[in-house]
Amino acid sequence: MAPALPQEMDPALKTPNSASGLEVPVIDLQGSHGERRGVVVEQIRKACIEWGAFQIVNHGVSAALTERMRRVAREFFALPVEEKWKFSASIPTTTVDLFYGYGTKEFGTKGALDRGDQLRHKTNPLSMRVYDQWPTNPASYRETEEEYVAEQDKLNKHLLELISESLGLSPSYLNDFFGEEYEQTFLVNHYFPSPESTPTEGIQKHSDFSSLTILMQMGPGLQFLKDGEWFPVEPISDAYAVNLGDQIEILTNGLYKSPEHRVILTSEERFSIAAFSCPPDEKLIGPIAELVSESKPIRYKSRTFAGYRTEVMTNPYMAKALTTDA
């Protein structure tokens, strides 16, 4: 979920790191329902502590469905802009909310790309779906997004099981905690090509205020910040980039990090398709009791998810709002 106002680019952070040999970990989910579960859980724990992010392959989402989703997204964004506006929200965004439906920076500044346009829908709970904001062109758009978000829901739940286990909690802990009414948001980011020879940000440095973000990047550009250096996420066909959001950082009392990330534009048009899972608005989020001890005292203030989101959205840079209790 994107910051909106101009922010100075730290010159020290301009070039992605390649010298260290470190890479955003790639985790193979094959066998993660069965014989390889223990191995995968251990890899997830390490990745969540060191990066707060990883890529996944063999995740179970059908390649054919993903390809259909990519295709209808490209077709929608290729329409004339006046066609796309038909699927925007009728009222401009407020300072404390993201825009929904089709949008650009001109319409709602919050959460909009600097150089591109977007399509954002709430997709869970089903009662939050506003189908008027779902494209009807191409004709198969709506059914494709419906199938796609159902698969993302399954994947999100599987990942939250693995993450729960990696914390020494029962497998169902995080899914039970967020509940069936958890908020799923679907987002297509469409970045315009950049003619500049100097690196230009398509989405500025931010962390996601979600619990978990599952993202398909179509073309290079995504970078994660680790220990003050930027690391690009290597595009792998049909892989998803997964990152923890601020809610997991708070719940784990800082053991797992919600990593900062950004997108650098290239000379090619670029898309990414994200599914964010978030707690229900009124859910109180604070460190999980089992993860707090005398040697690991509470580091984060508890507040409702809606309260947290408002704090982030009213900050001009949409920065983390992870204030401590101390």
Ligand SMILES: O=C(O)CCC(=O)C(=O)O
């Ligand atoms: O487009 C990408 O690769 C990242 C997008 C992102 O960080 C976001 O939408 O929150």
Ligand SMILES: [Fe+2]
């Ligand atoms: Fe993000």
